[in-house]
Amino acid sequence: MLEILKTLCTMDGTSGHEDKIREYIIAHLPADCEHRTDALGNLIVFKKGKQEAKNKVMLAAHMDEVGVIVTHIDEKGYLKFTTVGGITPAVLAGRCVRFENGTVGVLGIKPIHLTDKGDEGNLPDTDKMYIDIGADTREEAEAKVALGDVAVFNEEFITLGENKVCSKALDDRMGCLALLTLLNEEIAADAYFVFTVQEEIGLRGAGTAAFQVAPDFCIVLEGTTAADLPDADGVKKVCIQGNGAAVSFMDRSTLYPPKLYKRAWELAKENNIPVQTKTMVAGGNDAGAIHKAGAGVQVLTVNVPCRYIHSGSSVADLRDYDSLLQLVRLLIGELAGV
Numbered sequence: 001m002l003e004i005l006k007t008l009c010t011m012d013g014t015s016g017h018e019d020k021i022r023e024y025i026i027a028h029l030p031a032d033c034e035h036r037t038d039a040l041g042n043l044i045v046f047k048k049g050k051q052e053a054k055n056k057v058m059l060a061a062h063m064d065e066v067g068v069i070v071t072h073i074d075e076k077g078y079l080k081f082t083t084v085g086g087i088t089p090a091v092l093a094g095r096c097v098r099f100e101n102g103t104v105g106v107l108g109i110k111p112i113h114l115t116d117k118g119d120e121g122n123l124p125d126t127d128k129m130y131i132d133i134g135a136d137t138r139e140e141a142e143a144k145v146a147l148g149d150v151a152v153f154n155e156e157f158i159t160l161g162e163n164k165v166c167s168k169a170l171d172d173r174m175g176c177l178a179l180l181t182l183l184n185e186e187i188a189a190d191a192y193f194v195f196t197v198q199e200e201i202g203l204r205g206a207g208t209a210a211f212q213v214a215p216d217f218c219i220v221l222e223g224t225t226a227a228d229l230p231d232a233d234g235v236k237k238v239c240i241q242g243n244g245a246a247v248s249f250m251d252r253s254t255l256y257p258p259k260l261y262k263r264a265w266e267l268a269k270e271n272n273i274p275v276q277t278k279t280m281v282a283g284g285n286d287a288g289a290i291h292k293a294g295a296g297v298q299v300l301t302v303n304v305p306c307r308y309i310h311s312g313s314s315v316a317d318l319r320d321y322d323s324l325l326q327l328v329r330l331l332i333g334e335l336a337g338v
Contacts (some may be wrong), residue, residue: 001177001181004028004180005165005173005174006167007024008021008173008176009157009167009169010157010167012067012100012152014064014069014085014152014200015064015067015085015198015199015201016041016197016201017100018063018064021063021064022043022195025043025195026043028180029183030183032047032048033046033047033183034046038212040197040198041197041198042195042196042206042208042209043195045193045195046190046191047183047187047190047191047193048190049186049187049188049191049332049333050186051188051336052189053191053336053337053338054338055217055335055336055337056213056214056216056217057217057219057336058191058209058210058215059182059191059193059194059219059221059328060193060196060209060210060218060219060220060221060286061172061176061179061196061220061221062172062176062195062197062222062285062286063172063176063195064196064198064199064200064201065085065169065173066085066200067083067085067097067153068087068092068097068131070145070147070148070149071147073138073141073142074138075138076137076138077135077137077140077141078108078131078135079130079131079132079145080127080130080131081126081130083126084200085200085201086200086310089129091308091312092107092126093109093129094108094109095107095155096153097151097153098151098153099144099145099149099151100149101149105131105132105133107131108130153311155167155168155312160315163242163317163318163319164316164317164318165315165318166314166315167313168314169314170304170314170315171306171309172199172221174223174304174316174321174324175304176195177321178221178321179221181325182325182329188329188332188336189332189337189338191332191336194209194213199286203288204289205286206286206293207289207290207292207293210290211293211294214294214295215297216297216335217300217335218298219300219301219302219332220285220286220300220302221301221302221303221324222286222301223303223306223316224238224246224248224278224303224305224309225280225282225305225307225309226238226239226240227307228240228307229307234279235279235280237279238305239276239277239278240276240305241305241316241317241320243274243276243305244273244274244275244276245273245274245304245321245327246275246276246277246278246304246320247261247265247276247278247303247327248278248301248303249278250281251281251283251284251285251288252281253287254284254285254287254291254299254301256301257299257300260298260299263334264300264331267334268327271326271330273326274319276305300331302327302331303324304316305317305320
């Protein structure tokens, strides 16, 4: 499992560039699954379960990750950029990024001795940053990188302590791993598994996928912010690593059906699965587009708490991933009506 997660996380896959992730997943699908790729690049997989489903169930996880895209190359070979997805300047300054062709660059900012007095502690906006790929001229830079090229954080996948992993793209390659794991085992009922595209730039793939599948219910498998840090109190912790998967009752894109939220908790309690509430109404995920697709879909999101999300060094706890997997296994049969 860990080696598959490492492979998924270390591959490049910014929004609109999910091809490598999709190809890897297709190569690891069991032979008894039907699959197709739609016009946007969503991978839609159907798997037969132990019983025929009374209700159509869809599971979704997004393949894309945050990154940067080149918008200008100056005469000295520096690259200007904008972000693909929500990335704060604090996690960009001084980090290395890697382009799809292997070119590596450093995200640079004005040095401290040139910073205006009073601004020493303030990080500049991304429009004041640049990418240094070691070029001395525009022509030299253009031989390696073009406008519209995208890059991801150039970070290693490492383990921390006994139960944690650190990597880019844990959001949402852990969700992709969970779907792939379920596809390679026996499930309670027939279900559709959707690996979506372009979640990070506005939930764009999920709505079209849900329109095609037209499910009655959907379970979204996600990574969400864990702010269980020394300077966060109460609700601002959002969720706590090691306490199990986080089940959402509301975020900025979805108000989840109370009956589904309550039933998820009941199933977890009945089966001794550790779960927790995502306490802060913030963020959003593919559920925001899925629940409005077609005639409407009842949705539930189950999250892996992730520290330092949307950075090159996100941290997740594998015990929370196990909790998510256990709960989702039960939810498939529950929502399918078997």
